[in-house]
Amino acid sequence: MNKNRIASISVSGSNAVAGALLDTSEQLLTLMPDFVCQDGLAACDAVMQFLLMMRPSTVVVNARSGEKVLKRLDEFEDAAVHVCPSSDFAYKTACNRLLSLHIDAAVHSSASVAFEGAHSNHQTRMRLYLETIASLQNVQMVGCAGALLSHVSKHVLQSGESVDDNDCDFNVTSIEAFHLNSHMILNQDCYTSLNIFRNEKHPNMFSSDNKDGLSLFGKALLHQWFMRPSLQISVIRARQMAVSELMARKNKNVVDTLRDAVACISNIPRICMKLKKKLTVQEWEALLKCSFYCLKIRAASDQLTSAAAPIFEKIREFFDASLLKEVGGCINTVIDFELSSSETAVTVKHGVDQELDELKRSYNGLDDLLSRVAQEIAQTIPDSVSDALNVIYFPQLGYLITIPLREDMNSQESFMIPGLDFQFCTSKTVFYKSAQMIELDETLGDLHSIITDKEIEIVQRLQETILMHADALIQVSYICAELDCLLAFADAAEKYNFVCPTIVPDSYLEIVQGRHPLYEQCLEHFIGNNTCMGKGSASSGKSVQSDDTSSRASTAETDDTSKDKDLKVMLLTGPNFSGKSVYLKQVGLIVFMAHIGSFVPAKHAIIGITDRILTRIQAVESDTKIQSAFMLDSQQMAYALRNSTGSSLVLIDEYGKGTLHSNGVGLFCASLVEFLRRQVDCPNVIATTHFQQNPFTEIFAHNLLPETPALQQFKMDVFQGTVAEEEQLTFLYRIVPGNAGSSLGLYCARLAGISDSVLQRAKEWTHFLNNGSHLNKEDESRVNVAPQQQQQLHPSVDAVIKYFDSFDCETGDIKALWDLVRFSEAHAV
Numbered sequence: 001m002n003k004n005r006i007a008s009i010s011v012s013g014s015n016a017v018a019g020a021l022l023d024t025s026e027q028l029l030t031l032m033p034d035f036v037c038q039d040g041l042a043a044c045d046a047v048m049q050f051l052l053m054m055r056p057s058t059v060v061v062n063a064r065s066g067e068k069v070l071k072r073l074d075e076f077e078d079a080a081v082h083v084c085p086s087s088d089f090a091y092k093t094a095c096n097r098l099l100s101l102h103i104d105a106a107v108h109s110s111a112s113v114a115f116e117g118a119h120s121n122h123q124t125r126m127r128l129y130l131e132t133i134a135s136l137q138n139v140q141m142v143g144c145a146g147a148l149l150s151h152v153s154k155h156v157l158q159s160g161e162s163v164d165d166n167d168c169d170f171n172v173t174s175i176e177a178f179h180l181n182s183h184m185i186l187n188q189d190c191y192t193s194l195n196i197f198r199n200e201k202h203p204n205m206f207s208s209d210n211k212d213g214l215s216l217f218g219k220a221l222l223h224q225w226f227m228r229p230s231l232q233i234s235v236i237r238a239r240q241m242a243v244s245e246l247m248a249r250k251n252k253n254v255v256d257t258l259r260d261a262v263a264c265i266s267n268i269p270r271i272c273m274k275l276k277k278k279l280t281v282q283e284w285e286a287l288l289k290c291s292f293y294c295l296k297i298r299a300a301s302d303q304l305t306s307a308a309a310p311i312f313e314k315i316r317e318f319f320d321a322s323l324l325k326e327v328g329g330c331i332n333t334v335i336d337f338e339l340s341s342s343e344t345a346v347t348v349k350h351g352v353d354q355e356l357d358e359l360k361r362s363y364n365g366l367d368d369l370l371s372r373v374a375q376e377i378a379q380t381i382p383d384s385v386s387d388a389l390n391v392i393y394f395p396q397l398g399y400l401i402t403i404p405l406r407e408d409m410n411s412q413e414s415f416m417i418p419g420l421d422f423q424f425c426t427s428k429t430v431f432y433k434s435a436q437m438i439e440l441d442e443t444l445g446d447l448h449s450i451i452t453d454k455e456i457e458i459v460q461r462l463q464e465t466i467l468m469h470a471d472a473l474i475q476v477s478y479i480c481a482e483l484d485c486l487l488a489f490a491d492a493a494e495k496y497n498f499v500c501p502t503i504v505p506d507s508y509l510e511i512v513q514g515r516h517p518l519y520e521q522c523l524e525h526f527i528g529n530n531t532c533m534g535k536g537s538a539s540s541g542k543s544v545q546s547d548d549t550s551s552r553a554s555t556a557e558t559d560d561t562s563k564d565k566d567l568k569v570m571l572l573t574g575p576n577f578s579g580k581s582v583y584l585k586q587v588g589l590i591v592f593m594a595h596i597g598s599f600v601p602a603k604h605a606i607i608g609i610t611d612r613i614l615t616r617i618q619a620v621e622s623d624t625k626i627q628s629a630f631m632l633d634s635q636q637m638a639y640a641l642r643n644s645t646g647s648s649l650v651l652i653d654e655y656g657k658g659t660l661h662s663n664g665v666g667l668f669c670a671s672l673v674e675f676l677r678r679q680v681d682c683p684n685v686i687a688t689t690h691f692q693q694n695p696f697t698e699i700f701a702h703n704l705l706p707e708t709p710a711l712q713q714f715k716m717d718v719f720q721g722t723v724a725e726e727e728q729l730t731f732l733y734r735i736v737p738g739n740a741g742s743s744l745g746l747y748c749a750r751l752a753g754i755s756d757s758v759l760q761r762a763k764e765w766t767h768f769l770n771n772g773s774h775l776n777k778e779d780e781s782r783v784n785v786a787p788q789q790q791q792q793l794h795p796s797v798d799a800v801i802k803y804f805d806s807f808d809c810e811t812g813d814i815k816a817l818w819d820l821v822r823f824s825e826a827h828a829v
């Protein structure tokens with residue numbers, strides 16, 4: 001979480017949510033207009049989603065937001081939560097606070113310019129400006145903004161704390177609107193289980209450990225894109241166009257130049273915020289580099305004459321060459337970077353100011369001058385004190401004559417030297433003034449301070465000049481950050497052979513030869529798989545074709561099933577280790593990647609706009625969440641059931657295990673039926689399970705799931721054979737219609753290193769449990785147990801009779817007797 005970000009939220013009634021966020025380092029206020037939760041999205045889920053996307057370090061919440069929300073926030077570990085009285089959110093005061101902000105853009109906005117001439121005061125201009133961003137009729141939103149501004153000024157500024165690392169004053173220079181329903185909703189569990197973020201700051205989708213290649217600022221924007229996948233086709237399309245153009249072979253040289261240039265651009269908005277104060281040498285250097293490299297970007301983009309992506313249009317429009325040259329020229333003329341780095345302070349170049357040059361010349365010759373003066377004075381005083389005489393300068397005290405303290409200097413008279421006025425003495429030195437010293441004070445004064453003041457004045461003038469262009473520089477650097485992200489997408493697409501997905505408005509998914517972007521990097525051969533589901537699959541008339549020769553046998557079957565209309569729930573079975581989870585995650589990742597504007601790992605993909613990805617994949621372990629794994633699984637499932645819509649994607653990996661088998665089966669099937677029951681509002685669901693493999697609880701045998709084209713069974717294909725009487729399995733990692741007969745758990749356990757003796761015994765018991773009958777001779781002969789244990793396992797007829805004979809009905813262990821009866825029955829003893 002970013003410590004410079006403070007959010008405020010308010011929930012009214014049961015489902016109206018609004019919020020605001022202040023980023024003090026970017027001086028940006030984000031407003032989330034009043035939002036009525038629909039499609040099962042609970043207010044507290046919307047609040048959590050807003051916080052996940054905004055990543056604040058402090059949250060101010062309206063005390064009237066309802067118990068559920070407050071409780072949820074109470075458990076929120078990532079930010080400090082302040083519950084504030086609803087009076088802090090009062091509309092009128094909040095509105096006044098908002099209208100009192102001084103935003104430059106408000107003064108120059110076309111709305112206020114149009115209003116010019118009439119009675120235009122600051123508040124009127126702000127009102128007009130705000131109306132173009134988010135209507136002030138959003139009562140809750142305005143309340144949130146007011147409470148937020150009041151909190152920041154009260155708690156942060158009054159405590160004397162700096163609100164950010166950069167020592168910037170609390171200020172707002174721009175305002176933007178944020179609409180929750182313009183972005184795909186993914187909760188933290190989903191980000192974790194799909195491995196989108198390994199940790200908070202590490203987008204590891206494109207690289208397992210190499211985080212860089214992106215500028216710092218670009219990285220921040222990429223993080224934002226990852227946190228806010230778009231639901232707007234135009235936004236996604238614009239990014240895709242740019243990626244295509246950046247990948248074009250003919251543009252390679254230009255793209256290399258662009259890549260090198262954006263990597264040299266720092267966080268310019270942060271530096272521009274400091275222009276009213278004082279910049280360090282490094283910050284001046286960053287501004288100079290920005291102007292230089294932006295000129296290079298502009299020149300390189302001009303060579304991409306056919307590039308039509310909006311990013312290149314923006315570069316052509318906003319990278320004003322004359323402005324960039326002026327900025328770079330001013331900085332380069334005034335600041336002496338070489339001297340500045342050795343002096344640790346900003347130093348002005350020679351030739352900028354004549355007076356300063358003169359002062360510096362005098363200052364540089366000062367040592368010589370003072371030693372000459374010292375020699376002259378030495379000739380006018382007794383030899384006994386003239387030897388070690390010196391002249392030095394003390395700030396505030398001016399020029400002074402010094403002589404070392406002698407042992408015989410023990411009375412007032414002993415300090416007296418003709419022609420010199422005693423001033424003070426330290427343990428080693430005695431200080432005097434003389435007429436020459438006073439003359440030096442008057443003619444030279446404090447040269448160093450005069451030079452410093454002069455330099456500060458010149459640099460200040462430079463800052464003011466650059467400040468006039470700050471808005472343009474900030475805009476240019478935002479475009480650079482965007483270009484940086486798009487270059488990263490293009491790099492990944494080229495390196496990993498991703499394709500551009502077609503984005504369509506309906507909830508349709510067609511992925512041909514989809515791959516998992518991370519697994520395919522770790523495995524020598526990754527087998528691609530197809531997905532075809534959702535509304536529109538039948539109408540599009542497209543069948544999923546697989547080019548992979550190894551899966552040709554299954555292609556015909558896959559084609560058949562993909563032609564089935566309106567597949568919404570895909571039930572996937574398969575042995576352990578056959579690739580079910582990888583498939584599930586790969587579909588989730590491909591859909592996610594498509595929504596951030598990235599290309600996707602597949603041969604071809606059509607991705608419908610997906611409003612939410614909801615996962616029940618793995619219990620996300622947390623040291624602080626004291627809940628059972630099954631409880632966490634169920635919470636994820638409940639969230640998916642509650643929040644999914646007809647345009648959502650739900651990924652369920654083995655829900656129901658970890659509790660009583662029959663309960664698990666019941667819960668799993670009932671959840672799928674609940675999705676199906678919604679008909680047109682049924683989300684696209686992919687669910688993996690082992691359940692139907694047990695004949696006692698077989699889902700389909702008991703008609704637990706309805707027969708409908710909306711639900712179909714698929715399995716992970718496995719080649720089963722025997723080599724030298726040993727069962728041999730080959731995982732083919734491809735999806736085919738049907739359902740897997742067995743989990744082949746024992747085989748997988750053997751692969752995992754479980755010993756033969758344990759496996760043999762497990763096999764016997766599995767057989768016993770599945771059939772409810774005695775073991776056959778062949779199985780028995782394979783049981784590799786010690787004779788003594790075998791005796792316990794298979795008691796002889798004699799032993800059974802003896803036990804019954806000697807059983808004492810009053811004191812005997814009835815349960816042990818009952819077990820023996822059942823066991824004898826099963827083994828026909």
Ligand SMILES: Nc1ncnc2c1ncn2[C@@H]1O[C@H](COP(=O)(O)OP(=O)(O)OP(=O)(O)O)[C@@H](O)[C@H]1O
Pocket residue numbers: 519523525526527528574575576577578579580581582583733
């Ligand atoms: N498409 C694929 N191509 C190649 N190898 C794959 C593919 N999918 C999975 N694998 C390999 O199989 C391993 C197991 O995959 P996965 O975890 O998805 O199996 P699973 O069926 O979910 O197992 P379980 O049921 O035991 O959880 C992966 O770690 C990977 O090495």
